[in-house]
Amino acid sequence: MTAPQFHTLLSRAEKAGLHRMPFASDLALEEAAESLDYPLHRVNLAQVTDKEAFLDTVGKALNFPDWYGHNWDALADCLTDLSWMAADGYVIILEHSDAFAAAAPADFAMALSVFQDAADTWREDGIPFWTLVGTSGTHTDWLQDME
Template sequence: MIDFTSPGGPWVHEVEQATVNQLLAPIESADGMVTRFDGRRMRTLDALFQEYVREFMLPEYFGWNWPAFDECMTDLEWMPAKRYLTIVDHAGEVLKEDLGELPTYLRQMEDIGRHWSRAFALGPDWGGGEVPYHTVLVRAD
């Protein structure tokens, strides 16, 4: 079983649909923020960014590119949490129309998880230090 309350990596995980509900209980009971996406709404790069802008309330200055995505997702000062868990249902649909961007997305999510795991001297809203940030890609059963 993957421990999503731990800041350690790996930070991107693939799971079967049947196991998702088992994963939610520990993080929800540990002051965690769970964000759920539908991969069918993320088939292009713009659509993927749109979903993150909506769910994470990214600021107006978000630049709609990978460097801006990294900058915002490694900040999240407007949405502090002691743990972050991003679940992407229908993960096989993510960037299906922009397949060349998929490796970058996966690398970005791994890098974001790594960044948060090395955070230090954060305020109490983040638990004061290392913050778990995991992304779960849910495969169809």
């Protein structure tokens, strides 16, 4: 997909949600997010193998406020607030998720559920909230491709 194609897609709140990170599209995706003035945050999960590390890594990558409680409810609260980086849309890339998915499949599924719920909440306000999951494994075969 090209940057103009991503630009069109990223602006559509009804299409936003949880998706597989498109292969070899980093630059085009970054260009599209930048052209829309959407913050794009990369969350490197390469060293994450448990819930605590996931919550800490996400909190740091997204610059969560001091009141962030490092639990699923606090993650949901922060993802549906984002007042410290107000924008017309958001793109979050969960990079290198395979180790977390393999080591803690239930927590990985819960984490993705929280991100999908956040996208659903933002969609009600017409704001696109994209979470792209970077994986090379079979733990996320069920994820949709961006289209």
